[in-house]
Amino acid sequence: MLADNSFVGLRRATPLVVWTLAMCVITIMRGQAAPQEPASPPAPATETQPSAPATPEITSVDPSRAMPGSDTTLKVTGKNFAPDAKVSFANPGIRVVNIKPSSSTGLAVHIKVAHDAAPGATSLYVINPDDQEGEAPFEVAGKGPAPPATPATPGAAAGQRYEAYHLGNPLEAMQAHGKVKGALVVSAGKLRFEEGNKILFNVALREVKEVAINTLGGFNTGTFHVFLTSGKTYHFAPGSLHTGENQTIVDALRKALAQ
Numbered sequence: 001m002l003a004d005n006s007f008v009g010l011r012r013a014t015p016l017v018v019w020t021l022a023m024c025v026i027t028i029m030r031g032q033a034a035p036q037e038p039a040s041p042p043a044p045a046t047e048t049q050p051s052a053p054a055t056p057e058i059t060s061v062d063p064s065r066a067m068p069g070s071d072t073t074l075k076v077t078g079k080n081f082a083p084d085a086k087v088s089f090a091n092p093g094i095r096v097v098n099i100k101p102s103s104s105t106g107l108a109v110h111i112k113v114a115h116d117a118a119p120g121a122t123s124l125y126v127i128n129p130d131d132q133e134g135e136a137p138f139e140v141a142g143k144g145p146a147p148p149a150t151p152a153t154p155g156a157a158a159g160q161r162y163e164a165y166h167l168g169n170p171l172e173a174m175q176a177h178g179k180v181k182g183a184l185v186v187s188a189g190k191l192r193f194e195e196g197n198k199i200l201f202n203v204a205l206r207e208v209k210e211v212a213i214n215t216l217g218g219f220n221t222g223t224f225h226v227f228l229t230s231g232k233t234y235h236f237a238p239g240s241l242h243t244g245e246n247q248t249i250v251d252a253l254r255k256a257l258a259q
Helices: 002-031 170-175 245-258
Strands: 057-062 071-079 086-089 094-103 106-113 120-127 133-140 160-167 182-187 190-195 198-204 208-216 219-228 233-238
Touching (some): 086 106, 219 245
Antiparallel strands (some): 057 071, 094 106, 120 133, 160 233, 182 190, 190 198
């Protein structure tokens, strides 16, 4: 009877044992930490891109016209003018004497207009050191006062002045900013180039063999050269640094040579 009662007790305990074992398994499984996914790497810091230099803009030029032979100061108003901005004109008869920047919105530009400067509409340019530029209309009015009389010199040509940069070769035109601006001067039957206090050459007009624009692969480089009978060649970029202005200077010099 004891044996039989023990067997019955074991049979009755079996479902409880099974349930207990099952709960233990579940508890163990729940206690196991689920595998963690590797942490994502931190997002790279966003680089702050430097803002592009602003293009100079011209809103007004006062006065907006000048007479041939005049000497005046222009007030150029706008924005984004660099402290060392340059000013130039498409008309080679206008020479910039001095620039006084008052702020990024204003410039005082002292100019001299040649007596023989071509009358009519032209352009004024404000050029920042990064070569970005602003453009505004300007005008050389009609005939101005006659130049002061000078003693006549046989064979002398009328004085003409053309601002230009002297280049080592035609490909230096893009590096002209920062160079000293000089001038080609036709006077008293001679052609000379002045740069600061120096004179690069001073020759009789008959010693000029050729004046022509420089081309590369059939395209105008915006530069020109003066070839002398001595065999020397000098390369230049117009003072305005604008393609097409080189042809204007070449035509004017050829006209002077033909006189």
